Amino acid sequence: NAGVTQTPKFQVLKTGQSMTLQCAQDMNHEYMSWYRQDPGMGLRLIHYSVGAGITDQGEVPNGYNVSRSTTEDFPLRLLSAAPSQTSVYFCASSVTSGSGNTIYFGEGSWLTVV
Amino acid sequence: AQSVTQLDSHVSVSEGTPVLLRCNYSSSYSPSLFWYVQHPNKGLQLLLKYTSAATLVKGINGFEAEFKKSETSFHLTKPSAHMSDAAEYFCVVTGFQKLVFGTGTRLLVSP
Numbered sequence: 001n002a003g004v005t006q007t008p009k010f011q012v013l014k015t016g017q018s019m020t021l022q023c024a025q026d027m028n029h030e031y032m033s034w035y036r037q038d039p040g041m042g043l044r045l046i047h048y049s050v051g052a053g054i055t056d057q058g059e060v061p062n063g064y065n066v067s068r069s070t071t072e073d074f075p076l077r078l079l080s081a082a083p084s085q086t087s088v089y090f091c092a093s094s095v096t097s098g099s100g101n102t103i104y105f106g107e108g109s110w111l112t113v114v
Numbered sequence: 115a116q117s118v119t120q121l122d123s124h125v126s127v128s129e130g131t132p133v134l135l136r137c138n139y140s141s142s143y144s145p146s147l148f149w150y151v152q153h154p155n156k157g158l159q160l161l162l163k164y165t166s167a168a169t170l171v172k173g174i175n176g177f178e179a180e181f182k183k184s185e186t187s188f189h190l191t192k193p194s195a196h197m198s199d200a201a202e203y204f205c206v207v208t209g210f211q212k213l214v215f216g217t218g219t220r221l222l223v224s225p
Contacts, residue, residue: 033212040123042204042215043158058212090157092213103148103206103213107157 003027006091006106013081013113021076021109023091031094031101032074036060036087037108043090049074081113116141118207120216128224133177133192135219137205140186147188148206148213149179158204164188175199195223 007022025032033048035058045058049068063085065077074093078085089109094101121136139145149161162173169181179190188205200223205216 035215040217042217043213044215045212048212101208102160102163103208104160105150105158108155110155 004091004093004104004106006089006109008109009107010110011112013078013111015081015083015113017081018077018079019081020078021089021091021111023074023076023106024072025074025091025093025104026072027093027095027104028071029093029095029104030071032068033058033092033103034064034066034074034076035090035092036085037090038087046076046089078111083113085111086113087111116145116207116214118147118205118214118216120203120205120219122219123217124220124222126222126224127195129197130194133190133195133199133221135190135203135205135221137188137190137216138186139188139205139207141207146208147179147181148208149173149177149188149190150204150206151201152204152218153201161190161203195221197223197225199223 004025030051034046035043037043044060047066049055052071055066091106092103094103117140119138147164150158152158161177162171164171164181172178177192202218202220207214
């Protein structure tokens with residue numbers, strides 16, 4: 001029962017380095033999204049996609065890029081990591097973007113930028 | 115625009131006593147509402163969801179929530195807390211293409 005799979009689970013980066021957080025789902029969901037979780041702030045939407053080839057910005061997109069070349073995969077790229085990007089990142093998916101659809105989350109990726 | 119407010123950042127209960135986690139929402143149309151739970155260093159697990167069917171929603175692990183439109187509330191309750199309930203709980207409202215999360219309530223359960 002794979003569901004939503006995120007890798008890596010833990011990563012330490014130096015300021016200025018780039019990296020990609022991988023996200024894959026095996027449920028044929030149209031809608032995928034990335035969130036970051038910071039203490040006392042809940043989860044905030046970074047980017048989302050309503051289908052292959054379609055992406056859009058969320059609440060906190062600066063410093064992050066995404067692409068959606070297949071239905072299954074939705075990687076999140078940090079082009080030049082900054083300490084402010086130290087956070088826990090969650091990938092999520094659902095059948096469609098419509099209200100009421102259950103959102104499934106990955107296990108999270110803990111990222112530290114030093 | 116949609117928003118959700120979790121009224122308590124921390125709630126402390128004793129094992130075996132009732133749990134009440136409070137959530138108020140704001141939505142310009144009929145909302146869908148969720149409660150998720152996150153155990154330390156883990157992902158988010160769906161507890162229950164409301165999607166305009168029955169106003170009293172039963173979830174996993176004995177939790178339930180009641181949608182009250184007149185009070186714009188969706189409080190989470192459990193009759194008897196268990197040590198394993200200690201976690202962070204998030205109230206979530208959905209709109210087109212995105213979720214809006216509350217800031218979370220940390221539930222502490224003492225023996």
